[in-house]
Amino acid sequence: MAATIIDVANRAGCSKSTVSRFLNGSTVIAEGTRARIAQAIDEMGFRPSEIGRSLKRRLTQTVGVLVPSLTNPVFASSVAGIQAQARSAGRSIILATSDYDPDIEKEAVANLLGHNVSGLILTLCNGVSSAALDLIESAGCPFVLLFNDAVGSNGPAISVDNEGSARELTEAVISAGHRRIAFVAAHFASSDRSRLRYCGYTTALEAAALPVLPPLEVHFEGGDTSAVIAELFTQPDPPTALLCSTDILALTAMATLRDLGLTVPNDVSVAGFDGIGLGAMLSPPLATVAQPTWDMGFEAMRLLSEQLAGRMISAPAYLPHALRLGGTLAVPKRSIATSMNNNKAGRKSDEL
Amino acid sequence: MAATIIDVANRAGCSKSTVSRFLNGSTVIAEGTRARIAQAIDEMGFRPSEIGRSLKRRLTQTVGVLVPSLTNPVFASSVAGIQAQARSAGRSIILATSDYDPDIEKEAVANLLGHNVSGLILTLCNGVSSAALDLIESAGCPFVLLFNDAVGSNGPAISVDNEGSARELTEAVISAGHRRIAFVAAHFASSDRSRLRYCGYTTALEAAALPVLPPLEVHFEGGDTSAVIAELFTQPDPPTALLCSTDILALTAMATLRDLGLTVPNDVSVAGFDGIGLGAMLSPPLATVAQPTWDMGFEAMRLLSEQLAGRMISAPAYLPHALRLGGTLAVPKRSIATSMNNNKAGRKSDEL
DNA sequence: ACTGTTTATGGGAACGTTCCCAATAATGCA
DNA sequence: TGCATTATTGGGAACGTTCCCATAAACAGT
Numbered sequence A, B: 001m002a003a004t005i006i007d008v009a010n011r012a013g014c015s016k017s018t019v020s021r022f023l024n025g026s027t028v029i030a031e032g033t034r035a036r037i038a039q040a041i042d043e044m045g046f047r048p049s050e051i052g053r054s055l056k057r058r059l060t061q062t063v064g065v066l067v068p069s070l071t072n073p074v075f076a077s078s079v080a081g082i083q084a085q086a087r088s089a090g091r092s093i094i095l096a097t098s099d100y101d102p103d104i105e106k107e108a109v110a111n112l113l114g115h116n117v118s119g120l121i122l123t124l125c126n127g128v129s130s131a132a133l134d135l136i137e138s139a140g141c142p143f144v145l146l147f148n149d150a151v152g153s154n155g156p157a158i159s160v161d162n163e164g165s166a167r168e169l170t171e172a173v174i175s176a177g178h179r180r181i182a183f184v185a186a187h188f189a190s191s192d193r194s195r196l197r198y199c200g201y202t203t204a205l206e207a208a209a210l211p212v213l214p215p216l217e218v219h220f221e222g223g224d225t226s227a228v229i230a231e232l233f234t235q236p237d238p239p240t241a242l243l244c245s246t247d248i249l250a251l252t253a254m255a256t257l258r259d260l261g262l263t264v265p266n267d268v269s270v271a272g273f274d275g276i277g278l279g280a281m282l283s284p285p286l287a288t289v290a291q292p293t294w295d296m297g298f299e300a301m302r303l304l305s306e307q308l309a310g311r312m313i314s315a316p317a318y319l320p321h322a323l324r325l326g327g328t329l330a331v332p333k334r335s336i337a338t339s340m341n342n343n344k345a346g347r348k349s350d351e352l
Numbered sequence C: 001a002c003t004g005t006t007t008a009t010g011g012g013a014a015c016g017t018t019c020c021c022a023a024t025a026a027t028g029c030a
Numbered sequence D: 001t002g003c004a005t006t007a008t009t010g011g012g013a014a015c016g017t018t019c020c021c022a023t024a025a026a027c028a029g030t
Helices: A005-012 A016-024 A031-044 A050-057 A073-088 A102-114 A131-139 A162-175 A192-207 A224-234 A247-259 A277-281 A293-308 A333-338 A340-351 B005-012 B016-024 B031-044 B050-057 B073-088 B102-114 B131-139 B162-175 B192-207 B224-234 B247-259 B277-281 B293-308 B333-338 B340-351
Strands: A062-067 A092-097 A119-122 A143-146 A157-159 A181-186 A216-218 A241-244 A269-274 A287-290 A322-324 B062-067 B092-097 B119-122 B143-146 B157-159 B181-186 B216-218 B241-244 B269-274 B287-290 B322-324
Touching (some): A005 A031, A073 B073, A092 A102, A102 A131, A119 A131, A143 A293, A162 A181, A162 A192, A162 A241, A162 A269, A162 A287, A216 A224, A224 A247, A247 A269, A247 B277, A277 B247, B005 B016, B092 B102, B102 B119, B102 B131, B119 B131, B119 B293, B143 B293, B157 B293, B162 B181, B162 B192, B162 B241, B162 B287, B241 B247, B247 B269, B247 B277
Parallel strands (some): A062 A092, A062 A119, A143 A157, A269 A287, B062 B092, B062 B119, B119 B143, B241 B269
Antiparallel strands (some): A092 B092, A287 A322, B287 B322
């Protein structure tokens, strides 16, 4: 049975109020009393109950964190960033995962709210409209969206410019000489990032007057990716470049292509999104749009702290992304053969 | 301001006791009352405070989880498993990370205990003796160790047989024909797994009367790995095989070897530990000892639930590991040239 | 010595819930 | 009808803390 503040008070020969003051350093305490309390705490291994404390104070030192999955290193890394900042702010985090499922997401949020978290950091399936978000807003709980590119909303959010960066990446692929570019995407319903990235892709292609292919939507961690890709590349006139809405998807795609006897980037170029650490270790390294995932988590937590301190922030903030070209993204063979004026752009991309 | 149970009682025209009974389903409630309460709860969006509840009950529905890092997919995956089982048991998890630092570890555990967690799941730097463990035991808080191969202790633990599997892996490397085998390890002080795996390595080598090289200890997520490996392979008579105490380390090693102009597995074989998902996607796939990380987390949480339900479990449990050979592990060139009787073993390994 | 002010401490209500104990109303049975 | 039993419900203490208010002691200034 853990010691309570009253046990400490009895042992130190003072009242619980004085011990409480000692713990919170609110007022001056006589040197003798102070020493006795310190000794009593030490001897009994007393540690104030966070429960009793937060019941009275009506606010906890915990924040709720909801991400779709921890198996995706993007989210794992962002949670690590959140955790780091939370610790330095003396807060703890309650972790929940949604498995990319809006229903689980809602239930998880309800659960977090029941824990009286002082705030929430969330990566939602859809950052613009979701039952979970309604719940949070009706509870009046401060929150920060993470990765959700909530352009329309007025809530605080930390993200990268998903649409813009996808456009840039697609432009790079185009200027490398590719003309038939496919897009594999996680189901739009479970990831607004996926949808926005596809939008960037279409924008770039339309601007270049190139054919826009419909998105190949796959389940995030399901096994349907390989089948979809295999079908795509056994059709006549397959694409020369494959964009994937996440790095994980890109790696799966590359494994499938290998099984089909195609080499990357010789036969087909591949690029992903996220910039997970292992992508850079591959040979050739995975072309991607790198986002500062750890920093994003860290910054989200900092933003939430600001909010909790009363400083209201309401504009979504974009952190800088970085294109990592080269590696799995190269000049297409057919393009070189058929079109002279792509050479320059192609070589340039090759060097990046 | 969130509604309390009293607000609900007032609105439903009954006492808080009745509402409490409604919430916990402890006794029968008159149909009319039941309906009014349900309606009031619904209208006010009431959600019972986990804080008030756990203060009174003197037990929380939260468990503390401590892992060294989330950036390592091994731990991220195990936390995902913990999370899955926790949700189905109606529990929440408070997450903390130690960064492989025993001091942070202790502080984090103290913090978790302050949250009155009903139990703890921990991956400690050292599962046999640690200040954090002392803290937990003196608090009498139920716990399950995860990944810590706490053979000596009598507490419940979920692990794989680190030493045995390392021995098996080393034996496989030996029978592939390797004679000079080096071992890169995460610092023993921050990972008992690392030490045990090295022990398995030495056992296998000694049994085969081969030279045991001292461990090359590196910082886990530090940048010193490349330098250490580069030095090793620029010395005369470098090893033909490199065992790494984790897959992450192995991937870093392979990138370094590539930079040195060495190819894997042609010039040097590499094997890791853990069996992270991305290792299998590489070409060639990373040879490794795969552990069921997700299942281990799931099982650890299940074990903790058992314990909380009063069924005492005290023996550490090993989950099965699996050797994934082939890929980055092949027959050494020199060995084939110099020794006939290795051919058979070598070819066998090549096929795996 | 008397008042006013500071310094150090104690007492008790409150936070939102559970749960024991009582109290009332309703029912069953002789 | 009377009494025992059951079905519902209400009241209040308790969980461990904080924090407002009160109190006592010490001290300074006249």
